[in-house]
Amino acid sequence: MLKTALITDRHYLDHFPGRGHPECPERVKVLLDMAAGLHRERLERIAPREATIAELELCHDPRYVALMRQTAARESYDFDPDTHASRATYHTSILAAGGFLTAVEAVLGGQADNGFAIVRPPGHHALPDHAMGFCFFNNVAIAARYLTHVKGMDRVMIVDWDVHHGNGTQDIFYASPRVLYCSLHQFPHYPGSGSVREIGIDEGRGYTVNLPLPATFGDREYLSAFDRVILPVGRQFRPDFLLVSAGFDCHFRDPLADMRVTEQGFAAMARRLKRLAAECCGGRMALVLEGGYDLQALASSVREVVEELGRDAAEPLAPGAPDREAWLLEKVMKELSPFWNF
């Protein structure tokens, strides 16, 4: 039995992006209610800390961090038509970035085997100098840089299964061979990036892996992508820590996208990553909430993943036979074959 650090807090309800906005406080409300009913003995519930300015600046331009701080004194500030900061946004955002650092620290410190930070606002669209796509600070990228720059780790792997491409995370690590970024996302779809050809630049070539999936792909196709591409690359990269941008908007009920992943599919993806982490880095792994906009699907999916994180890592994996995704995976493998063996 594994112990999971669960980080969440009522302060994650404070950021209010506007009436009728899908990235609403109720997302965390339903997860707080769900988490209250989880098995207590498997969970280490830890309150989030705030990220420091220096930690935010691991990934963000100091002028942008200063601008974000100033939004706390304004009624509202619009970064794009979907991304509005209000008075509480800065504080909620530093608590989101810090909440994921809390999960990572709990794993590093041995308080838990793995961790899940249930935070908002999400982060993977946030750029070094700009908020976009409901995101203000890039929570997963800050944690990756924290591991390499503060904790001295050589290699960090990020797997992003949110239905949208994590353009911010890709951008931050595009030239880095120390952070391997793998994204599965609906394509074409918001924000438009994430094609097979985007594989990194300079020293970072081969360390960005994009799986642009057509609409209607579901559990079997996602798991096949894990088995044929993500796990083989991960085993060769041998991360010191595995981070997951866990978005639940590829669920079949989600109103913002058209994929067909189920609760069991999310658990199976988590199981594969848990096994990869067990093989490469003593199981060190932490997930952070990104998207997921159907409240019922979000609660039931996060529950399945948290339950999975507590199970013994040695359970067998269900095989995924390639079928209608084979052409796409072949294309991805061909593009990456100078860098990785498949």
Ligand SMILES: [Zn+2]
């Ligand atoms: Zn998303």
